[in-house]
Amino acid sequence: MEEWTVKVNHSAVKKEKPKTDQLEFGRVFTDHMFIMDYSVPLGWHDPRIVPYEPLTIDPSAMTFHYGQSVFEGLKAYYTPEGDIHLFRPEKNLQRLNRSNDRLCIPPIDEAFILQAIKQLVYLDKEWIPTAEGTSLYIRPFIISTEPFIGVAPSHQYKLIVILSPVGAYYKEGINPVKIAVENQYVRTVKGGTGEAKTGGNYAASLKAQELCAQKGFTQVLWLDGLEKKYIEEVGSMNVFFKINGKVYTPALNGSILEGVTRNSVIQMLQYWNIPVIEEKLAIDDLYQAYLDETLEEAFGTGTAAVISPIGQLSWENKDLYINEGKTGKISKALYDTLTGIQYGREKDPFDWIEKVTKKNTVKQ
Template structure:
């Protein structure tokens, strides 16, 4: 589309900002939000930054009935030199369009969307917290708004971006968490929506999460939806295992989300000449490696927590204590490096970070 301008309506009364040590995750929202509409034949139009406010949407809007929606998650960081930076935001826009394609939602202009996010963050820059470990969480999402009770792709949508200052995602922080292997419920299946970032995937995960929480476990390790044999994700994160010196992560197969942090971990390991492989791995293989004393580390990766070490796995009546329940060397090195780059403590040899004041990179 021809690039449009972004109309800006600033709020008249600003909210009181919380102290950094009062931040949790995803409960407080900033003064402004971005909104853009889609309709046929206009396409995406009416791009606006407006005061954060409730949406006016009819109960017959299709999103409520057929769940045609997608979302993304990324963060803005206040670095050591005071600048505000985004971590690989172009990858989130690319993935948003892959999700759009799977959910039959019209594609967005990725460069324009990133420009809008940068402008929104710039306007609400005082909301970016200062303490290390905190950040400004950015939630772009698209919902179908056509008023129609009928199973088909909508002809109307809203693209919205909201911002939330956040503290640590897990109260455990970088300390290892306890995970239970889920062998009854499944998150998704190949050919389903697992590789798209859509709300239904997360709704499908809630029951298993609720049950394991009652037994003292933080999250579940998802197995494939057909044979319930092959490892896919851990909670809402991608997962890695260090077995006999080699780091293994489940190969993308159509039901696993392609995480931006996941790809960053793989690039880092390759940069360090640490053997890393993407392949199908079964829970039986993992248990056999544990019995041989070769399962050295396990961790999840994702935007919210960055790295979440796994100290214990429960599979049926089997209990796997990994690395004596302590954070492993690779988990810590990856976490320290990614967060070091994000907060400006370390060099960024991969050019992962983008300043909110710079233009979005032009695709070639």
């Protein structure tokens, strides 16, 4: 890790904090943000924490025109003892660098950025909500800022980290959601940017999401972009199915994002001696399992919602009601255990938790 000093410019005016029972996801932001710049002659430089405020960016900045940007999402949690926990933050920063590589963005120093995130979280720790199911969402992102109209990798970037106190991502919470299988639009294909966390993937999903919401569904289940046959993701989450006592999830194939929660769920299930199979899973086979009454549970996994049970799938005018539309035992156990570890209520046998203290932040 390189030796950097983070300059801190404290906000002179503290914003009013939202009431815990009125928290939405991603609507309110804390008093400060972290910024670091990149240029070809200097590399990454000038790390600083400043008051949260609008950015001033040239209209010709390349991020607006060619979409060269990446982001991550993780959370900070208050424990009953008053400790601050991060959940596997090193995995998010490793993935950020994989996204950087795919988008031709210079790599970051993962260890330093983790310390900078801890410093920012510690500075704004009063914003971490304490009510059940709430947390402080952490959004690191990188944008290309060189003022140039031309298709090429930028020579200038900004890395920014912002914080947002949040409640549940889905209004249903841990209750099952209704999902529509998407047959017309595709999210991405192997060789594209599906395994990177970049804004274009999400922009490509909006049309299908809008249409399914009009029909009363919470999200879409994406099929592969070539044959429209194999299950890939559900909305912006990885997806799992419990079939005849075994848990199946689509294998990573170059178009599926490798989720931190996905990885954690697989480890947790293996720890419980529940078989986990990562392979191609055809929608036809899933429907057959439903007809055979061996499809026992389905759920999505992601940082925002953690575990989102699926109670109904709609595919080609057929409705699949899974586990009678109720939250399954595995889904509930995973949610309770993962959130229990995150909030310090359960033991952490995997060493997943990073504590945020004044001592483990970077120099000022």
